[in-house]
Amino acid sequence: MLADSVRDLALRLDAADALPAYVYDLAALAAHAAAIRAALPRPVEFYYAVKANPDARVLRTLAGHTDGLEVSSGGERAFAMTAVPGCRVAFGGPGKTSAELARAVEAGTHRFHVESPHELRMLASAASAAGRTADVLLRVNPASAGSGQSAALVMGGRPSPFGMDAALLDACADELAWLDPGCLRLRGLHAHMASGLGADDLLACARGLLGFGRDWCARRGVREPEFNLGGGMAVDYRRPDSVFDWARYGRGLAELACPGETLRIEPGRAVTAYCGWYLSRVLDVKRNHGEEFAVIAGGTHHLRTPAAKGHDQPFAIIAVPSWSHDWTRPSAGPGLITICGQLCTPRDILASRASVSRLCAGDLVAFGLAGAYAWNISHHSFLMHPGPTFHYL
Numbered sequence: 001m002l003a004d005s006v007r008d009l010a011l012r013l014d015a016a017d018a019l020p021a022y023v024y025d026l027a028a029l030a031a032h033a034a035a036i037r038a039a040l041p042r043p044v045e046f047y048y049a050v051k052a053n054p055d056a057r058v059l060r061t062l063a064g065h066t067d068g069l070e071v072s073s074g075g076e077r078a079f080a081m082t083a084v085p086g087c088r089v090a091f092g093g094p095g096k097t098s099a100e101l102a103r104a105v106e107a108g109t110h111r112f113h114v115e116s117p118h119e120l121r122m123l124a125s126a127a128s129a130a131g132r133t134a135d136v137l138l139r140v141n142p143a144s145a146g147s148g149q150s151a152a153l154v155m156g157g158r159p160s161p162f163g164m165d166a167a168l169l170d171a172c173a174d175e176l177a178w179l180d181p182g183c184l185r186l187r188g189l190h191a192h193m194a195s196g197l198g199a200d201d202l203l204a205c206a207r208g209l210l211g212f213g214r215d216w217c218a219r220r221g222v223r224e225p226e227f228n229l230g231g232g233m234a235v236d237y238r239r240p241d242s243v244f245d246w247a248r249y250g251r252g253l254a255e256l257a258c259p260g261e262t263l264r265i266e267p268g269r270a271v272t273a274y275c276g277w278y279l280s281r282v283l284d285v286k287r288n289h290g291e292e293f294a295v296i297a298g299g300t301h302h303l304r305t306p307a308a309k310g311h312d313q314p315f316a317i318i319a320v321p322s323w324s325h326d327w328t329r330p331s332a333g334p335g336l337i338t339i340c341g342q343l344c345t346p347r348d349i350l351a352s353r354a355s356v357s358r359l360c361a362g363d364l365v366a367f368g369l370a371g372a373y374a375w376n377i378s379h380h381s382f383l384m385h386p387g388p389t390f391h392y393l
C-alpha cells in the first residue's frame, strides 16, 4: 500500500528533521481523478467539493480532470477562484451572508445553491445591485433520502439545517415568480443527502431526487433542468484497498440520465483521501497497565480524522535501524499497540490496539487516507506543538 516514493521521502524528511509532514501524491491524485472521470458517462459533470481538501496544488491538479469546484463558504469561494483562475464554481453551504453573496456575484460564480427563501432574496438583491443574473439551484432536503440510513452522516430526509422541504421549495418558487427575472435564473435542484454511501445506495438517492425533481421542475416551468446529486461516496478506512465502485455508479447514472437535462456530482472525500499521507516518527514506546503504547510526534491536532470519525487510521511502519542513544531502545511487538499523539488528552489516538510485528522508538509511521478531511479539519494550535511540513510528489 505504501509507495516507494512516499517511503523514500519519509526517510529523507526524518534525516532532515522535517517530520511530522504531510505528503500529497499529486501524480496519484491525477490518475485517480482521471479514472473517476472515465467511469462517468460524458454528459455527467464532475465537480470537486473543496472542503474535503482545499490545498491549492490539489485544486490545480484536479482542475484538469473535473468540470468545476463546489465551495461551501465565501472563504472557500474566494480561495478557489484565486488558486484556479477561470474555474467554474458552485457556491453552496448554509449561512451565506449578504456580503459573501455580493462578492460571489461580482466574481462571476457559475451556480448558487440556495438554502432558504431568505437567502434567495439576499441573492436577488445582490444580483440586482450588480446588474447581473445569478444562476440558482435550490437545495432540497427530500422527504426520503433513499436507503441512506446506512450512511455515516445523514443530512437529508429528516429535520436538519440543510436544504429545504417541499413547502420551503414552493415558497422559493412563488418568490421567484415575483422577483425580477433578470436577476435570478432557476436552473434546477441540488441535494447532498448523506456521506459514506456505496454506489447502489447513492444511485437510490439519485433516483429519489430525480423522481421528485423532474416533476417539480416541470410544474415550475424549469426547462432543461440541472440536478446536482451531491457527494458522499464512501471511503472505507478499515479496508483502504476497497475503493468506491465508480464504474458501477457511472453505469447507473447512464441509465438514469435523460436527454435535455444536466446531471452533476460533487464528491470530496473519495476524490482526495487516497493521495494524502501523514508521516511521523515514534518518540516513545512503553507498556502501561499491561498494554503497549507508542507516542508519535504530532497527533490528532494534525490528523483529526480518526478522532472525528471514530476509526483507526490505517498506517504502515517504516523501520529505522539506527539508534543513537546508549541505552536500550524502547520497543514493542509482535502484538497489539495503541498509537497516540503528543496531546494531553486520552482522545489523541490515531490507531487503537493495532497489530504490529515490531515498533520501536525512532521508527517512522506513515498514515494513509490522509488526503481528505485531515489537516484542514484539525485543531492546529491546541498545545502549541510545531506544525507539519508539506510536500508534493
Ligand SMILES: *Cc1c(COP(=O)(O)O)cnc(C)c1O
Pocket: 049, 051, 052, 070, 072, 092, 093, 192, 194, 195, 196, 230, 231, 232, 233, 266, 267, 268, 269, 270
Ligand atoms: C461535504 C459536501 C460534499 C462532499 O461530500 P463528501 O462526503 O466529501 O463526498 C458535497 N456537497 C455538499 C453540499 C457538501 O456539504
